[in-house]
Amino acid sequence: MKIKPSLKKKISRTLLYFLLILTTFLVSLPILWMISFVFKPAYEQFKTPPTLLIENLTLENFEKAIKFAALRYLFNSFLVSSVTTLLVIGVSIFSAYCFSRLNFFGKKKLFYMIIFTQAFPLASIIIPLYKLMYSLHLLDTYFSLIIAYLTFTVPTAVWLLRGFILRIPMDLEYAALLDGCDRINAFIRILLPVIKPGIIAAAVYTFIITWQEFMFALTFISTPDLKTLPVGILIFVGQLGLVDWGGLMASSLIVCIPVFLLFLILQKQLVSALTGAFKA
């Protein structure tokens, strides 16, 4: 018996939908589990067998998270990430311009250097950076983190922004130059407004990766009040390894919310920034 092509198509589409839903479900299951867990009261959290369903919804885990960890660390994280982002964009937009619009001696070699530093193993320089912060009396300050974060954010931001500028035709700038505008003005007045979406994408990307930074934050900050979120919420892991899972998962979710929101809202721009930087 021969299967009709239209029926065959229907079967394959059903199969595709099934695969898509199953894959999405499996990938999101850990996050779904976390969400269901933090809305459960303690006695339900320990019930066996564990389930995704919540019988008595409660906010007690969030109350704990906010009381012990979230607010103070949230402020620290916001401060460090936003200042870093501003600095990074300020520095890298000019470099990105050079690599996409100018011809100068050593351009290629310098760009190799930027890419090379992008892939740099940060663990290999953490000891000298620690010593540097120590001798500058910067340990245990926001500055130590902001400076350290420039190491891995500037090269990436230069790379992303360069990709954006390259995709803008030069016509507008040429026209401005013919009208007697100089290069720097053409850059600031003409080019910058056009690449605004690119700048936003690079800024959000920088914010997201500094928001989640862990190794430097763990090394440079020891005063509890100055810790950033990813390290600060370790408060729920006791010295003997006893973990307050409700508090830890609730505060983990709080750390995720801003990043998830930024990601979902700006998904298109971020994806095109990342993949665009790799286009020939």
Next chain:
Amino acid sequence: MTLLFTSKLLDNDSFIASLFLAPTIILIIVLFFYPISQTLWLSFTKVTKFEKNPQFIGFDNYIRVFSTYEFYTIIMNSAIWTSIVVAFQFLIGLFTALLLAQDLKLRSIARGLIILPWAMPGAIAGYLWKFLLDSTIGPFNWFLISLGLMREPHSWLGSPSTALFSVILSAIWKGFPFSTLMYLAAIQSIPKELLDAADVDGAGFLNKLRFIIIPYIMPIIRITLLLTTIWTFNYFDLIWVMTKGGPRISSHIFPTYIYQVAFEWSEFGTASVYAFIDFIILCVFSILYIVQLKKGGIF
């Protein structure tokens, strides 16, 4: 006169470049080249976290490190960790990208949800998986038991034989969406005529995959593989949060071990040996990566 002079300067590429690039170059020198040279120097000295004056001891640190079994374990672990994580991120990334490239109704919601693990901070993904794998409260054990694969809960992170594979599983989940995004963008840029022509010829899906899709996205596959290798090799937060490299050193890789030796045991000299070897290995990957970018015509 001065006005004329400055406006001429502003039309000179090299002048603008030296002005605009100065901050980035200074940053790179102060925050990369100076520190890595210090790492090299410290690796030849006897120095702890609290000592101000490192004492030059030649190759002593290297000789000592090479004679420990820890060194070879770290190398092995790094190799196992990196290759398995990268391989699975590639496979799952390609699979999900092919799925999301189909013209299906729910795909933009599905894409948003599938990307989320990648947006999740590494440390948080670590806490989350520590929770899922926990032997009393986590659902992972219970799933395996109810599927009949296990009889009683196992302490996945607590036993040396399963700790490394547990962190590998978590890292695959956390990182594969980056590959998905890269491959999805590449697949979507394949000219439609190419795929339509294959349809006319009656090519099945597997043939299309093998003869059109894979060859077309090959440059992006190579770049993504190298990039995920570099990132995976450099991973710190997820492992540190889940196992701290333990039990004993069963799940340590370079970055976690460097951190532990330097900041928990305060042995800056020994840690610098590991740090410098880490750097050399990464140099090899970076050079391969740059070569691929050049081949792909990206700069």
